Amino acid sequence: MKRRAAFPLILMLSGCSxxxxxxxxxxxxxxxRQFNILFVIFLVVCAxxxxxxxxxxxxxxxxxxxxRANVMEEGRHHETDPLMSAGLxxxxxxxxxxxxxxxxxxxxxxxxxxxxxARPRLLITVTANxxxxxxxxxxxxxxxxxxxANEIHLPVGVPVQIVLQSNDVIHxxxxxxxxxxxxxxxxxxxxxxxxxxxxxxxxxxxxxxCGAEHAKMALIVDVDSYGDFLGWWRHQLETAPQPTTPLATxxxxxxxxxxxxxxxxxxxxxxSGTVGPDLTHLASRRSIAAGAMPMSExxxxxxxxxxxxxxxxxxxxxxxxxPDQLHAVVAYLKTLK
Amino acid sequence: MTxxxxxxxxxxxxxxxxxxIVRDGPKLTGAKLEARLERTWxxxxxIVGWLATVDHxxxxxxxxxxxxxxxxxxxxxxxxxxxxxxxxxxxxISAQRYNELFTMHxxxxxxxxxxxxxxxxxxxxxxxxxxxxxxxFPRLNAFSYYMxxxxxxxxxxxxxxxxxxxxxxxxxTPLSGPQFSPGKRADIWAQMITFTEVSALAAAVVLVCTxxxxxxxxxxLSRMPLFAWAMLVVAVMIIFSMPAVALCSSMLISDRLVxxxxxxxxxxxxxxxxxxxxxxxxxxEVYIIFLxxxxxxxxxxxxxxxxxxxAYPVVVLALISTGILAFGLWVHHMFATGLPRVGYSFYTSAxxxxxxxxxxxxxxxxxxxxxxxxxxxxxxxxVVGFIITFVIGGLSGVIIASVPLDLQLHxxxxxxxxxxxVLIGGAVxxxxxxxxxxxxxxxxxxxxxxxxxxxFWMLFLGFQLTFFPMHFSGLLGMPRRVYTYPAGLGxxxxxxxxxxxxxxxxTAVVLFVVNGLWSVYRGVPAPPNPWGAASLEWAxxxxxxxxxxxxxxxxxxxxxxxxxxxELPVVSGLxxxxxxxxxxxxxxxxxxxxxxxxxxxxxxxxxxxAVGVLFVSSIFSPWAVVFGAIPSAIAAAAWFWPKDLRRxxxxxxx
Numbered sequence: 001m002k003r004r005a006a007f008p009l010i011l012m013l014s015g016c017s018x019x020x021x022x023x024x025x026x027x028x029x030x031x032x033r034q035f036n037i038l039f040v041i042f043l044v045v046c047a048x049x050x051x052x053x054x055x056x057x058x059x060x061x062x063x064x065x066x067x068r069a070n071v072m073e074e075g076r077h078h079e080t081d082p083l084m085s086a087g088l089x090x091x092x093x094x095x096x097x098x099x100x101x102x103x104x105x106x107x108x109x110x111x112x113x114x115x116x117x118a119r120p121r122l123l124i125t126v127t128a129n130x131x132x133x134x135x136x137x138x139x140x141x142x143x144x145x146x147x148x149a150n151e152i153h154l155p156v157g158v159p160v161q162i163v164l165q166s167n168d169v170i171h172x173x174x175x176x177x178x179x180x181x182x183x184x185x186x187x188x189x190x191x192x193x194x195x196x197x198x199x200x201x202x203x204x205x206x207x208x209x210c211g212a213e214h215a216k217m218a219l220i221v222d223v224d225s226y227g228d229f230l231g232w233w234r235h236q237l238e239t240a241p242q243p244t245t246p247l248a249t250x251x252x253x254x255x256x257x258x259x260x261x262x263x264x265x266x267x268x269x270x271x272s273g274t275v276g277p278d279l280t281h282l283a284s285r286r287s288i289a290a291g292a293m294p295m296s297e298x299x300x301x302x303x304x305x306x307x308x309x310x311x312x313x314x315x316x317x318x319x320x321x322x323p324d325q326l327h328a329v330v331a332y333l334k335t336l337k
Numbered sequence: 338m339t340x341x342x343x344x345x346x347x348x349x350x351x352x353x354x355x356x357x358i359v360r361d362g363p364k365l366t367g368a369k370l371e372a373r374l375e376r377t378w379x380x381x382x383x384i385v386g387w388l389a390t391v392d393h394x395x396x397x398x399x400x401x402x403x404x405x406x407x408x409x410x411x412x413x414x415x416x417x418x419x420x421x422x423x424x425x426x427x428x429x430i431s432a433q434r435y436n437e438l439f440t441m442h443x444x445x446x447x448x449x450x451x452x453x454x455x456x457x458x459x460x461x462x463x464x465x466x467x468x469x470x471x472x473x474f475p476r477l478n479a480f481s482y483y484m485x486x487x488x489x490x491x492x493x494x495x496x497x498x499x500x501x502x503x504x505x506x507x508x509x510t511p512l513s514g515p516q517f518s519p520g521k522r523a524d525i526w527a528q529m530i531t532f533t534e535v536s537a538l539a540a541a542v543v544l545v546c547t548x549x550x551x552x553x554x555x556x557x558l559s560r561m562p563l564f565a566w567a568m569l570v571v572a573v574m575i576i577f578s579m580p581a582v583a584l585c586s587s588m589l590i591s592d593r594l595v596x597x598x599x600x601x602x603x604x605x606x607x608x609x610x611x612x613x614x615x616x617x618x619x620x621x622e623v624y625i626i627f628l629x630x631x632x633x634x635x636x637x638x639x640x641x642x643x644x645x646x647x648a649y650p651v652v653v654l655a656l657i658s659t660g661i662l663a664f665g666l667w668v669h670h671m672f673a674t675g676l677p678r679v680g681y682s683f684y685t686s687a688x689x690x691x692x693x694x695x696x697x698x699x700x701x702x703x704x705x706x707x708x709x710x711x712x713x714x715x716x717x718x719x720v721v722g723f724i725i726t727f728v729i730g731g732l733s734g735v736i737i738a739s740v741p742l743d744l745q746l747h748x749x750x751x752x753x754x755x756x757x758x759v760l761i762g763g764a765v766x767x768x769x770x771x772x773x774x775x776x777x778x779x780x781x782x783x784x785x786x787x788x789x790x791x792x793f794w795m796l797f798l799g800f801q802l803t804f805f806p807m808h809f810s811g812l813l814g815m816p817r818r819v820y821t822y823p824a825g826l827g828x829x830x831x832x833x834x835x836x837x838x839x840x841x842x843x844t845a846v847v848l849f850v851v852n853g854l855w856s857v858y859r860g861v862p863a864p865p866n867p868w869g870a871a872s873l874e875w876a877x878x879x880x881x882x883x884x885x886x887x888x889x890x891x892x893x894x895x896x897x898x899x900x901x902x903x904e905l906p907v908v909s910g911l912x913x914x915x916x917x918x919x920x921x922x923x924x925x926x927x928x929x930x931x932x933x934x935x936x937x938x939x940x941x942x943x944x945x946x947a948v949g950v951l952f953v954s955s956i957f958s959p960w961a962v963v964f965g966a967i968p969s970a971i972a973a974a975a976w977f978w979p980k981d982l983r984r985x986x987x988x989x990x991x
Contacts, residue, residue: 022814022826023395024745035745042742046732053699053728055720060706069710071643072871072899079645084704088697090650099689106739107682113741116677130517163674169512170608171543172673172748177815180744183674185609186511187602190675202827207748207816208673211512212432215819274971291823309609 010241022203026177026221030195033112034182038109045098052094118163120193124152128164128171128184130210131314132277134291137233147237147265148276148310150290153222155229156199164190169211175204175221183208196223205291212313218291239268240280240336250324251332259319260329266336276316282336289314300330357639358916361888366909368735370887372853373913375917376862378883379468381937385478389937391475392883394465394964396482400457401772403482404450406491409846411445414438416843419803423836425824436503437522441496443506447622448533451764455542456481458768459568462775463544465561465874465881468553470918471934473546476976478939481539483945487971488532488901491953495525500985502526505818507619508589510600510611524593524956530586531952536578539750541575541981544568551918552926553873554908560926562872563646570660571625577664578621585614594959604932616667623759624663628656630764632700633719633771638702640774640870641717642709645896647701655694655701672743681740688738695731714868715789719770720778722797723762730758732801748818759805769796769849775865776853782860783879785852792848799841806838807832834866876905881953889919892926941974947972 024039026032042182070076123138135148154160164173166184173192176179177200182192208219242253252269255261261271267280285295292311293299305326307316320331338346359957361370373750380390421430430438461535462604464472472478478919502522504513513523548569552561588599589611598604600611635646646652668676668684702724711717731869746752746771776784810831811829866875877886888907894900908928909919916934922926951965 023814024814031746035741038739038741042736042739043577045734050728050732056700056703057706060703061711061721063707069643070708071710072896073643073710077644077896077899078894081704081708084647084708088651088700091700092693092697095693099692102735102739103686103689106685106741108740110678111600111683111743154925168560169517170509174816181673181747182744185602185674188610188675203814205814205816205819208434209509209512209748209818211517212435212503215432215639215821219423229719271462286764287566 001013001140001329004206011287011290012321018089022176022205024303026198026202028198028200029178029203030197031193032111032177034109034222038105040107042102045102047097048194049095054143071207092097094270117202122155122158122160122203122315123163124160125163125165126152126173126184127219128166128168128173128206128210129166129315131206131213131311134167134277136235146267147278148236148281151220151222151285153224153229153232154196155226156223158226159193162192162194164192170208171206171210171217173204174207175202175219177202178204178221181207181322191230196221199223199225201286203291213311216290216292216311216314220286220291222286235284238279240266243332245331247328247331248335249332251330252259252327253329254325255332257318263316276297279286279333279336283334284337297334300333301326303331306331348443350541357914360910361913362909365913370656370913373883374884377880377913377916382662385939386937387477388942389942391471391479391935391937392893393460393472393475393478394779394881394883394885396475396478396827397459397461397944400453400460400482400485401779402416403486403489404454404457405850407445407449408454409850410493411442411450412843412846413415414442414445416839418442419836419839421754421820422509422822422832424833425822425829427821430919431501432820436818437496437501438506438863439494439818440502440505444492444502444529445489446760447506447626448529449485449492451626451760452533452537452622453485454768454825455571455764456537456544458633458771458775459544459629460735462874463547463565463568464551465877465885466565466776466872467548467551467556468873468876468886468892469547469551470885470889471551471840471916472543472888473551474543476802476935476938477539479938480544480684480941481536481543483942484532484539484948485536487945488529488536488952489950490951492525492529494930495521497649500525502529506806508611510589510592510608511602513611514591514595514964516599516601518593521956522589522932527586527590527593528952528956531590532949534583535948536588538579541572541579543573544577547925548572550929552921553890553892554919554921554926554928556921556926558924558926559649560892562632562893562895563635563649563652563656564629564632566654567628567635571628571658572629574625574660574663575862578618581614582618585611588614589903590955594955609671611669612671612674616670617664620667620670621660621663623756624659624762625951626760628659630723630767631656633767633774634702635773636872637716638721638768640868641712641714641720643869644705645871647704647708649895651697652701655698658694659691660889662687662694666691667834669738669743672740673747678740685738687825692731692735698730700976705862714772715784715793716770716868718793719766719773722793723766726758726762726766726797726800730755730760730762733758742876746811748816749811750807750815753817754804754807754811757807761800761804764797767795769793771855773975775874776856776866777879779875779880780857780860782856783794783862783863783867784856784860788848788852792845792852793844794878795841795848797844803839803842804838806834810835840854866898871899872902873897895968938976940972944969944972 091315125136125138127134133150135152137146139145146302156245164182164184167184171184172181173184178196179192179194182190200223202221204219206214243249256269256271261273262274264279265272287301288295288299289311303310306318307314308318380386380392421427421435425809458872460478502525504518504523504526508526511517548565591597592599593907598606600606600608630798666684666687669688672681737746754874758845773784773789808826828935863876863879874889876890888909891906897905918932918934919928920930920932922929947968951961951969954961954965
C-alpha cells in the first residue's frame with residue numbers, strides 16, 4: 001500500500017508485470033518494511049532540498065534581465081548582495097540540520113534492525129560457490145541436519161538466522177524482498193537475520209561480481225505457512241528413494257558409480273561428493289543450476305547433456321553421455337522428489 | 338698559471354658571457370621580443386622534436402586528445418552493454434565477453450579518461466592562468482604523459498588480443514587472485530594501474546609545484562583562480578591516495594607473480610585487505626575527478642555571470658575540506674562486508690558530512706548566478722545542466738550513505754545511476770563546458786554555438802533518459818554487472834529506456850566531436866579574450882605562443898583583466914635567450930627566483946619506453962624487474978645528467 005502511495009512512477013515504469021518477486025518494495029519481511037520507511041524519509045528530505053536548489057537556480061536565471069546587477073559591466077563586480085551572505089549561513093545550517101536528522105534516523109533504524117534479530121529460532125548456513133548456493137539446515141541433533149541447494153524454505157513469522165560463508169570468491173546474499181544484502185567472504189563468517197511476514201516465493205541473486213556466471217547465480221526463497229514448512233522439512237530429512245523402474249535403476253548405477261558421484265551427494269546412496277550441489281531432492285526444486293532454468297524434464301535433459309552450453313564456464317563438465325545413458329540419468333534424477 | 342690568474346680568467350669569461358645575456362625590458366619589447374622568445378621557446382623541428390617537446394601546451398593537448406579517444410572507446414563498450422541489456426534473457430553478448438566489457442569500460446573511464454583528462458586540462462591551462470611560461474618540471478610532465486599513453490595502449494591492445502581483464506574495475510580479491518583468475522587478464526589490469534599511478538603521481542608533483550611556485554607576481558593564494566585551487570587540492574590528494582593503490586596492486590601482482598599470500602584467507606592473508614586499501618584510494622579518486630570539475634564550474638560561472646564567484650573563501654575552504662573528508666569515508670563501499678556495525682555509523686556520518694562543503698559550493702554558484710547577469714552560451718548551459726543533474730547524484734549519495742538503505746541499494750543499478758549522475762553530471766558536463774570555453778585558447782578558433790547547443794540538449798536529455806530509470810532497475814532488484822536479467826521482474830521497461838537514452842547520449846557525443854573537428858578548420862578565428870573573461874589565460878593571443886606571455890603579468894586583484902584599464906602591468910628582466918621562468922613565493926607570490934627551464938629532451942620519452950618495457954614484461958616473469966631496471970636506470974641517468982659543470986655566468990639564485 002505504501003508502495004502504491006509513494007512510488008506510482010514505479011508502476012508506470014514497470015508496466016503491469018510488476019510483482020514482489022525480487023524487489024526492495026515489498027512488505028514480506030520486517031527488515032524490508034523498515035527499509036521502506038527509512039527510504040521514504042530520506043526521499044522526502046532529499047526532494048525538499050532538491051526543490052530548494054532548483055527554485056534558487058530558476059530564480060537566479062530569471063532575475064538576469066533586471067537593471068541593476070553586481071557585474072563587471074557596471075563596475076560593481078566586487079560587491080555582493082548582502083542577502084546572499086545571510087542566505088549562505090542559513091543554507092549551511094539547513095543542510096547540516098537535515099543531514100544530522102537523516103543520520104539519526106539511519107542510526108536508529110540500523111539499531112532496531114540489529115536488535116530485532118536477536119533471538120533466531122531457525123539456523124541455516126548458506127555457503128556460496130561459483131555459481132551456486134549450498135544450503136544447510138542446522139539442528140542440535142546432527143541426524144536432523146541436511147543439505148539442499150539454491151532454494152531456501154522458511155516458515156512465516158519465525159525469526160531465522162542465516163550464517164554466510166564462501167568456498168571460493170566473495171559473493172553477496174541478496175533477497176531484496178526479504179532483507180538487505182550481506183557478503184559471503186572466504187575466511188570470514190557473516191550473519192543475516194530475516195523474519196518473513198508474508199507467505200510467497202521470492203527470488204534473490206548474488207549481488208557481488210563473482211566471475212563468469214555471476215548473472216546466473218540465483219536463489220529462490222519459499223516462505224511457507226508453519227505447517228507446510230514442517231512438511232517440507234520432514235521430507236528433506238528423508239533419504240532418496242530407491243529407483244523402481246529398470247531405466248531409473250540404470251541411471252542410479254551410472255550416477256553413483258561414475259563421474260557424477262565425485263562431485264554430488266545423494267543421501268542414502270554411495271554418492272557423497274561435496275563439490276557440487278546436493279541432489280537428494282533435486283526434482284522437488286523450482287529451478288536447475290541456481291536459477292539458470294526452471295525445473296522440467298526437458299531442461300533437465302539439456303542440463304545433464306551439456307551444462308557448458310547453458311551456463312558456460314560453470315564447474316560442471318560436459319561429459320558426453322550416450323543417449324541411453326542420458327535417458328537413464330534423467331529418469332533417475334526425476335525420482336529425486 | 339697561478340691560482341689567482343685562473344680565477345681572474347674565469348671571472349673575465351663569466352663577465353663576457355654575462356654581457357651576452359638578453360633580457361626583456363623597455364629596450365626589448367614588442368615584435369622584436371616576441372621573435373626572440375619564439376626562437377628560444379619553440380620546439381625542435383621534426384618527429385624528434387615532436388617526441389622531445391616539453392611545452393606544457395602540447396603535452397596538455399595530447400593528454401586531452403588521448404583521454405577523449407579513451408572516452409570514445411569506453412563509450413562504445415557502454416553501448417554494447419546497453420544493447421545486450423535492452424531485452425531480458427538476451428544472448429547477443431556472452432557472459433565472459435560482457436564481463437570484459439564492463440571491466441574495460443570502468444577501468445578506461447576511471448583510469449584512462451576521467452583522471453588524465455583533468456590533469457591534461459590543468460597541464461594546458463594552469464601555467465596560462467597563473468601567468469607563467471612553463472610548468473615546473475616540464476620533462477617530468479612529458480614522462481607522465483608517455484607513461485599514461487603506454488599504460489592505456491597496453492590495456493587496449495590486450496583487450497584486442499582477447500587477454501583483456503574481466504575482473505571488474507575494482508578487481509576484488511580473491512576473484513582477481515591467482516586461483517580464480519588464471520592467465521594474464523588480471524595482470525594486465527594490475528599493470529595498467531601501475532602505469533597510471535606513476536603517471537598521475539608525476540603529474541601531481543608537477544601541478545603542486547607549478548601552482549605554488551610559478552604564479553605571476555602579486556597573485557597571492559587569495560587571488561588565485563578557483564580552478565588552480567581545485568587542482569592544488571586534487572594534486573595533493575593524488576599524492577596521498579595513489580600510494581594506497583600502488584601498495585594493494587603491487588601486493589596483488591606479487592600474489593600472482595611470485596606466490597605471496599597477502600589476500601589468501603587460507604594462508605593467513607585477508608580478502609578484505611584489498612577492499613580497505615583499494616577504497617582508501619578509490620574514494621578520494623572520485624573527488625580527484627569531481628573537484629577539478631567544480632573548478633570548471635567556478636570558471637564558467639564567473640565569466641558568464643560577469644562577476645567573481647560569491648564567497649571565494651568559502652569555496653576554497655569547501656574544496657580543502659572535501660579533499661580531507663574524502664579520505665575518511667572509504668568504508669561506505671564496504672557496508673555489506675560484515676564489519677562491526679557501530680563502526681559503520683562513523684562512516685555514515687562522515688559520508689553525509691561531505692555533503693556540507695559540496696552544498697555550500699552549490700550555494701555559492703547559485704548566489705553568483707543570482708547576483709550576476711548570466712549569458713546562456715554553451716559553457717553556461719553545461720553549468721546549469723551540471724547543477725540540475727549533479728545535485729540528484731549528490732542526494733542519492735546521501736541516501737546510500739545510510740547503512741540500512743545501502744544494504745539494499747549497494748551493488749545494484751541504483752548505485753550505477755548514482756555514480757553516473759555524479760561522474761557524468763558532476764564531471765563530464767562541466768568538462769564539455771570547459772572544453773567549449775577553452776577551445777579557442779587551445780585551437781585559436783571558436784566552436785559552433787548552434788551545434789554546441791543542440792549537442793548540449795541531446796546530451797542532457799539523453800543522459801536523464803539513460804540513467805534515471807536505472808534508479809528503478811536497482812530498486813526492482815537488478816544487481817550491477819549482470820550480463821542479463823530474467824523477464825518478469827519489471828526490469829524490461831527501465832532497461833529499454835536506458836538503452837534508447839544511451840544512443841541519444843552517443844549521438845550527442847558524436848556531435849560534440851564533429852563540432853570540435855569542424856571548428857579546428859572552419860571555426861571563427863578567436864580573439865585573445867572571446868568571452869570577456871577575467872583571468873590571465875585570456876591576456877595572451879589564442880592559441881598562445883610557445884612562450885605564453887611576452888612579459889610576465891603582475892596581478893593585483895582576483896579578476897585582473899576586469900580591473901586593469903587597458904594593458905596589464907608587467908615585470909621584465911627574465912632572460913629571453915634561454916628558457917627561464919620567474920618563481921614567486923608560495924603565499925604572497927612575491928618575485929623569488931629566476932629558474933632555468935629544461936630544454937626539450939628525448940630522454941623522458943626513452944625513460945618511459947624503458948619503464949614501460951619493464952612493467953609489461955614483468956607480467957610474464959619476475960626477472961623482468963631485475964633486467965628491466967638496467968635500461969630504466971640508464972635512461973634516468975642520461976635524463977638527469979648535468980648539462981654543464983662549469984660555473985654559470987650569473988648565480989641562479991638571486
